[in-house]
Amino acid sequence: MAYWKKGPIEMGKTPTGKNTSGRGQRDLKVKVKSARGRTTSSTRWLQRQLNDPYVKRAQSEGYRGRAAYKIMELDDKFRFLVPGARIVDLGAAPGGWCQVAVKRSNVLAERGGKAVGTILGVDLQEMEPIAGCELHQLDFMEDDADLQVKEWLGGKADVVMSDMAASSSGHKQTDHLRIIALCEAAAYFAFDVLDEGGTFVAKVLAGGAEGDLQKLLKQRFTKVHNYKPPASRSDSSEKFVVALGFRGEVPDQG
Numbered sequence: 001m002a003y004w005k006k007g008p009i010e011m012g013k014t015p016t017g018k019n020t021s022g023r024g025q026r027d028l029k030v031k032v033k034s035a036r037g038r039t040t041s042s043t044r045w046l047q048r049q050l051n052d053p054y055v056k057r058a059q060s061e062g063y064r065g066r067a068a069y070k071i072m073e074l075d076d077k078f079r080f081l082v083p084g085a086r087i088v089d090l091g092a093a094p095g096g097w098c099q100v101a102v103k104r105s106n107v108l109a110e111r112g113g114k115a116v117g118t119i120l121g122v123d124l125q126e127m128e129p130i131a132g133c134e135l136h137q138l139d140f141m142e143d144d145a146d147l148q149v150k151e152w153l154g155g156k157a158d159v160v161m162s163d164m165a166a167s168s169s170g171h172k173q174t175d176h177l178r179i180i181a182l183c184e185a186a187a188y189f190a191f192d193v194l195d196e197g198g199t200f201v202a203k204v205l206a207g208g209a210e211g212d213l214q215k216l217l218k219q220r221f222t223k224v225h226n227y228k229p230p231a232s233r234s235d236s237s238e239k240f241v242v243a244l245g246f247r248g249e250v251p252d253q254g
């Protein structure tokens with residue numbers, strides 16, 4: 001069976017039936033008092049963290065961050081993390097997406113002594129090990145970083161996903177251009193390593209300059225979706241592009 005053809009999953013639920021949306025939880029709000037040495041913005045950040053249902057769920061369910069719920073919700077909708085998939089996770093730290101990929105691709109279930117599927121995570125930052133994942137510290141924007149990742153991968157991939165984001169400069173347009181550059185680098189890597197029918201998932205920021213990338217993805221994939229999962233904060237301009245059905249090599253035009 002093709003890697004992406006798995007059975008239907010009810011929206012907003014994991015394959016085991018757990019609700020992934022994080023909605024419908026009624027918690028009392030925690031108020032954070034401003035403290036000496038803490039800026040207003042860090043007080044606001046702390047208050048938001050303490051009151052965020054996804055942060056609480058991540059802590060209680062053992063995920064390394066609330067980002068885990070974004071990839072769960074993307075996968076609930078588009079179903080690409082399937083048993084046996086060969087997955088590359090770019091910008092993987094601290095590891096929430098990898099943890100979800102391990103569960104959904106069934107990578108820890110060995111068949112005939114061989115792991116089913118593979119997960120390769122790469123990030124600028126060092127990561128704590130995750131069972132079932134091969135993790136490397138690397139700046140993906142360095143010269144020849146793609147060649148290094150290809151070497152680690154050692155073959156084709158079914159899914160290339162990127163949650164890469166540079167730390168905020170505070171300047172919206174600059175941040176937007178940086179994230180598009182990361183997303184483009186991930187996309188060209190995906191063109192190089194995806195098997196036919198493969199999936200590309202990447203974080204982008206709504207802001208205008210992503211038009212060229214969308215055009216390019218539409219040429220190389222049968223379907224391109226833009227989706228903001230419920231776990232993505234409504235006050236953030238972040239959204240995700242999910243390109244399905246990689247067409248494979250482009251025939252030589254010459």
Ligand SMILES: C[S@@+](CC[C@H](N)C(=O)[O-])C[C@H]1O[C@@H](n2cnc3c(N)ncnc32)[C@H](O)[C@@H]1O
Nearest residue numbers: 067091093094095096097123124140163164165
């Ligand atoms: C939002 S976090 C990813 C969270 C991750 N998906 C998770 O679930 O834990 C973005 C990550 O992108 C990484 N990143 C940014 N630029 C990068 C680059 N040039 N190469 C590799 N990783 C990069 C950052 O170090 C950061 O860990």
